[in-house]
Amino acid sequence: xxxxxxxxxxxxxxxxxxxxxxxxxxxxxxxxxxxxxxxxxxxxxxxxxxxxxxxxxxxxxxxxxxxxxxxxxxxxxxxxxxxxxxxxxxxxxxxxxxxxxxxxxxxxxxx
Amino acid sequence: xxxxxxxxxxxxxxxxxxxxxxxxxxxxxxxxxxxxxxxxxxxxxxxxxxxxxxxxxxxxxxxxxxxxxxxxxxxxxxxxxxxxxxxxxxxxxxxxxxxxxxxxxxxxxxxxxxxxx
Numbered sequence: 001x002x003x004x005x006x007x008x009x010x011x012x013x014x015x016x017x018x019x020x021x022x023x024x025x026x027x028x029x030x031x032x033x034x035x036x037x038x039x040x041x042x043x044x045x046x047x048x049x050x051x052x053x054x055x056x057x058x059x060x061x062x063x064x065x066x067x068x069x070x071x072x073x074x075x076x077x078x079x080x081x082x083x084x085x086x087x088x089x090x091x092x093x094x095x096x097x098x099x100x101x102x103x104x105x106x107x108x109x110x111x
Numbered sequence: 112x113x114x115x116x117x118x119x120x121x122x123x124x125x126x127x128x129x130x131x132x133x134x135x136x137x138x139x140x141x142x143x144x145x146x147x148x149x150x151x152x153x154x155x156x157x158x159x160x161x162x163x164x165x166x167x168x169x170x171x172x173x174x175x176x177x178x179x180x181x182x183x184x185x186x187x188x189x190x191x192x193x194x195x196x197x198x199x200x201x202x203x204x205x206x207x208x209x210x211x212x213x214x215x216x217x218x219x220x221x222x223x224x225x226x227x228x
Contacts, residue, residue: 033216035219040202040224041221041222042115042220042221042222043155043204044219045216045217045218048216087154087155097208097217098145098157098160099145099157099217100157101154101157102154103153103154104153104154106152
């Protein structure tokens, strides 16, 4: 089966740094994605990791360890608009490119 | 970037009726489209994968006779919820992917909120 776990909720203050963890156990692995989703809207792509290590993209960074089945999304210099749900998704195989989504983490950024 | 649209953005229907939701890739040809369902405060659950010109592949537990998917062209896929019931009320999101993108990332539509009375 496929199992992807994330914390349900996190809170942080504006300007701070927050790390959202994701652990996965899937039938295969061909990449891990992070998406941001504001309430009632579609997810938007944030990052992609397929090899171990850190990928940095402005205020957002994502890390992957395939041997540990672990990833995290790091958000720096938090802004109020970063309040959203963050979804970790794994692509288990090279077939139809389908994604298996984690439970999602709701992040609330306060002033 | 690649844009995916959905229509309608919201729909309210009576129990027992059928509802069709359209998903279009506006500026690229989508080799594969996906349909997800999302209940409040939950994550996205994949319902089915469809490739243009072939039958959709449904995830375990999803009734293919209830959720009809048609992927007639490289820019359009439709999901028809047949004989809808209140428990089908949900946020339905489609996504599309194309072989031309390096990550083969999925581009998501804005979603359709279905309420069945």
